[in-house]
Amino acid sequence: MAINQAMCGTYKKEITVGIHFWLDHTRTGSSGISADTFKIAMFTSSRTDANEDLTGYTATNEVSGTAYSAGGAALGSVTLGLSDNSSSVPTAFLDFADTTWSTSTITGARCAVIYNSTLNTAGTGATVNHAAYPSVCVLDFGGDKSSSAGDFTIQYPANDANNAIIRIA
Amino acid sequence: MFQANGKGDVGQVKIFTSSDGGHSPETMADMAMNKIMAINEKAPAPIRDQAVTYRNNIRDVILYYLNQMAQSERTTIWALLRKQGHEDMAEIIRRL
Numbered sequence: 059m060a061i062n063q064a065m066c067g068t069y070k071k072e073i074t075v076g077i078h079f080w081l082d083h084t085r086t087g088s089s090g091i092s093a094d095t096f097k098i099a100m101f102t103s104s105r106t107d108a109n110e111d112l113t114g115y116t117a118t119n120e121v122s123g124t125a126y127s128a129g130g131a132a133l134g135s136v137t138l139g140l141s142d143n144s145s146s147v148p149t150a151f152l153d154f155a156d157t158t159w160s161t162s163t164i165t166g167a168r169c170a171v172i173y174n175s176t177l178n179t180a181g182t183g184a185t186v187n188h189a190a191y192p193s194v195c196v197l198d199f200g201g202d203k204s205s206s207a208g209d210f211t212i213q214y215p216a217n218d219a220n221n222a223i224i225r226i227a
Numbered sequence: 228m229f230q231a232n233g234k235g236d237v238g239q240v241k242i243f244t245s246s247d248g249g250h251s252p253e254t255m256a257d258m259a260m261n262k263i264m265a266i267n268e269k270a271p272a273p274i275r276d277q278a279v280t281y282r283n284n285i286r287d288v289i290l291y292y293l294n295q296m297a298q299s300e301r302t303t304i305w306a307l308l309r310k311q312g313h314e315d316m317a318e319i320i321r322r323l
Contacts, residue, residue: 065235144267156258160249170240195237208245213258215238216265223238 063198064110094176099130114189125162143219151222
């Protein structure tokens with residue numbers, strides 16, 4: 059299957075049972091829960107399983123180059139919002155600070171995967187399991203992108219209920 | 228968590244790259260505008276046109292001050308290099 063921008067199917071299942079922690083929070087009667095670390099990694103056009111069926115990050119066909127480390131970059135400044143979208147549907151949405159690989163030389167980045175890097179081994183033996191480094195979504199760049207002794211920036215969309223990078227309506 | 232008609236969506240990222248240097252002030256101004264306001268392509272034409280004009284005006288203001296910031300930063304680096312006795316490197320920075 060080809061590269062396709064999508065929220066991963068397994069992510070929908072995993073958030074329903076509460077596997078991913080985007081932000082610090084507390085639950086009644088329990089101690090505080092710390093946020094997981096989420097990362098974004100980039101891949102070449104050879105990574106043809108980058109679509110809604112992807113279950114977790116692996117380094118296959120990941121880009122390489124100056125200033126880029128395998129596994130990609132951590133997402134910072136995570137915020138969570140809730141408001142009605144243009145169809146008046148209450149929508150939860152996430153946003154991050156833009157990701158930049160400065161003074162980099164990166165060739166042929168075609169897509170990216172956002173994944174949970176805290177869960178570095180597969181969760182097994184429960185009703186709902188997850189892969190190692192479970193994936194959240196796939197981002198399609200629409201073409202190969204490269205930097206050469208320069209900056210490579212992924213800019214996330216406007217932080218609102220209609221445009222934000224990850225939305226649940 | 229999901230309603231019967233609920234769905235998860237992924238927004239569209241924009242990629243900005245550069246060669247032999249960082250992003251230009253023009254690129255940075257575009258990036259800022261992408262965050263400040265989004266114009267719905269389905270909006271009525273008069274409203275959309277007005278929004279585009281407003282957006283362009285804001286972009287011009289941002290671009291002007293980004294250029295000023297870049298120049299000011301170079302002045303700071305120039306002064307620092309001169310203070311450390313690197314007159315030749317300071318001159319390179321000044322001529323950027």
